[in-house]
Amino acid sequence: xxxxxxxxxxxxxxxxxxxxxxxxxxxxxxxxxxxxxxxxxxxxxxxxxxxxxxxxxxxxxxxxxxxxxxxxxxxxxxxxxxxxxxxxxxxxxxxxxxxxxxxxxxxxxxxxxxxxxxxxxxxxxxx
Amino acid sequence: xxxxxxxxxxxxxxxxxxxxxxxxxxxxxxxxxxxxxxxxxxxxxxxxxxxxxxxxxxxxxxxxxxxxxxxxxxxxxxxxxxxxxxxxxxxxxxxxxxxxxxxxxxxxxxxxxxxxxxxxxxxxxxxxxxxxxxxxxxxxxxxxxxxxxxxxxxxxxxxxxxxxxxxxxxxxxxxxxxxxxxxxxxxxxxxxxxxxxxxxxxxxxxxxxxxxxxxxxxxxxxxxxxxxxxxxxxxxxxxxxxxxxxxxxxxxxxxxxxxxxxxxxxxxxxxxxxxxxxxxxxxxxxxxxxxxxxxxxxxxxxxxxxxxxxxxxxxxxxxxxxxxxxxxxxxxxxxxxxxxxxxxxxxxxxxxxxxxxxxxxxxxxx
Numbered sequence: 001x002x003x004x005x006x007x008x009x010x011x012x013x014x015x016x017x018x019x020x021x022x023x024x025x026x027x028x029x030x031x032x033x034x035x036x037x038x039x040x041x042x043x044x045x046x047x048x049x050x051x052x053x054x055x056x057x058x059x060x061x062x063x064x065x066x067x068x069x070x071x072x073x074x075x076x077x078x079x080x081x082x083x084x085x086x087x088x089x090x091x092x093x094x095x096x097x098x099x100x101x102x103x104x105x106x107x108x109x110x111x112x113x114x115x116x117x118x119x120x121x122x123x124x125x126x127x
Numbered sequence: 128x129x130x131x132x133x134x135x136x137x138x139x140x141x142x143x144x145x146x147x148x149x150x151x152x153x154x155x156x157x158x159x160x161x162x163x164x165x166x167x168x169x170x171x172x173x174x175x176x177x178x179x180x181x182x183x184x185x186x187x188x189x190x191x192x193x194x195x196x197x198x199x200x201x202x203x204x205x206x207x208x209x210x211x212x213x214x215x216x217x218x219x220x221x222x223x224x225x226x227x228x229x230x231x232x233x234x235x236x237x238x239x240x241x242x243x244x245x246x247x248x249x250x251x252x253x254x255x256x257x258x259x260x261x262x263x264x265x266x267x268x269x270x271x272x273x274x275x276x277x278x279x280x281x282x283x284x285x286x287x288x289x290x291x292x293x294x295x296x297x298x299x300x301x302x303x304x305x306x307x308x309x310x311x312x313x314x315x316x317x318x319x320x321x322x323x324x325x326x327x328x329x330x331x332x333x334x335x336x337x338x339x340x341x342x343x344x345x346x347x348x349x350x351x352x353x354x355x356x357x358x359x360x361x362x363x364x365x366x367x368x369x370x371x372x373x374x375x376x377x378x379x380x381x382x383x384x385x386x387x388x389x390x391x392x393x394x395x396x397x398x399x400x401x402x403x404x405x406x407x408x409x410x411x412x413x414x415x416x417x418x419x420x421x422x423x424x425x426x427x428x429x430x431x432x433x434x435x436x437x438x439x440x441x442x443x444x445x446x447x448x449x450x451x452x453x454x455x456x457x458x459x460x461x462x463x464x465x466x467x468x469x470x471x472x473x474x475x476x477x478x479x480x481x482x483x484x485x486x487x488x489x490x491x492x493x
Contacts, residue, residue: 004426004427029427030438034451037444048362053427055427072341073342073463074460099170100173
């Protein structure tokens with residue numbers, strides 16, 4: 001049976017936590033993100049601990065330290081994705097440029113998750 | 128990436144067809160025929176499925192996520208349904224779970240044989256390609272017998288499986304498996320002993336264990352480099368803990384190792400399907416096909432799809448639609464290995480090496 005546990009953490013805890021998990025040989029499963037009902041960006045660092053996913057959540061921070069120097073590409077691609085989909089800036093992340101969004105869509109970065117669908121249609125289709 | 132080297136090699140540009148009909152752009156920096164560095168560009172076909180899912184209810188979303196990928200069209204609704212069922216604390220009836228697993232393993236079989244055939248085609252061994260795709264039709268026939276469809280099976284509903292496997296069907300599928308098993312074993316013996324395949328794939332596109340771990344590679348691609356990660360064993364879900372099967376792992380990390388892994392996994396999949404058919408429990412297959420009441424919550428569900436781990440993060444707010452779905456597919460974690468594998472190989476092998484991750488850029492551009 002797969003399990004899921006969620007924890008709230010602060011911005012300054014991200015890097016020490018990643019270093020600790022890496023040292024323990026724990027896999028970074030994914031970095032997820034969404035925008036909550038108050039319009040705040042939420043980023044979840046998810047680690048695989050046995051059959052449990054531990055999800056460490058940071059709310060309301062548009063700039064976060066990158067953990068790509070600890071988890072390499074396993075962190076770099078998810079961070080780049082969150083930059084492109086939600087406009088979160090990861091300090092220290094070596095950006096490859098556009099990775100997931102086409103150049104023609106919202107200039108290839110930023111706001112697709114943040115913007116309501118009706119406004120996206122106006123921007124992209126000129127409706 | 129070695130920027131200095133890239134600058135030195137920048138004037139050697141030319142276009143080469145990579146043999147793949149996929150929206151990927153690989154930029155190779157070469158010295159003569161040897162690839163010295165590479166970059167991979169993806170994301171040419173973003174479809175906005177995650178965004179669209181926030182407008183759909185839980186039943187509509189099943190049909191939507193089934194279309195993330197044609198090959199893994201069971202894996203996506205399976206994983207999504209597990210996330211919703213966990214948030215809603217629903218217990219899927221045992222018979223429904225067994226049917227889900229049967230479909231998942233049939234999907235693995237048809238995906239692996241599809242890739243094995245294509246790999247033979249890419250190295251110019253077209254008679255083997257046609258032979259493999261010929262008996263792959265038997266797998267498609269079984270899928271059609273059970274679900275009524277060759278792709279987009281529609282077998283998953285929230286709380287179970289949509290269609291049952293009756294005794295008549297079970298007998299018929301078992302007979303089909305008998306014939307298929309002979310073909311799979313024959314394929315295994317031919318692929319693993321064939322000199323042409325060995326010459327074209329051994330020591331080609333090597334991804335060492337250290338690089339695989341560092342990059343976070345998963346699935347058959349990771350297991351071919353010694354990364355022993357398989358969600359079915361590591362975090363058993365549905366009823367996978369009730370079956371006796373092995374997870375093959377090899378260390379060589381080359382294209383041949385990726386062939387070996389997929390051949391051996393095909394044999395294991397048949398073992399699982401046989402056990403599931405033989406021990407199919409009595410009882411209902413689902414909890415009823417109605418719109419479930421899902422409370423506010425979140426869950427990350429994982430499933431070992433044919434190409435590796437599929438991850439669905441689902442966030443609900445107590446309403447009838449998803450607040451957020453985040454889909455991550457195996458190619459997300461394997462495409463980043465391509466530049467490392469291409470280095471010091473020849474341009475002629477680039478297509479085969481890129482294909483050896485069994486990429487699905489359609490999945491990636493969800």
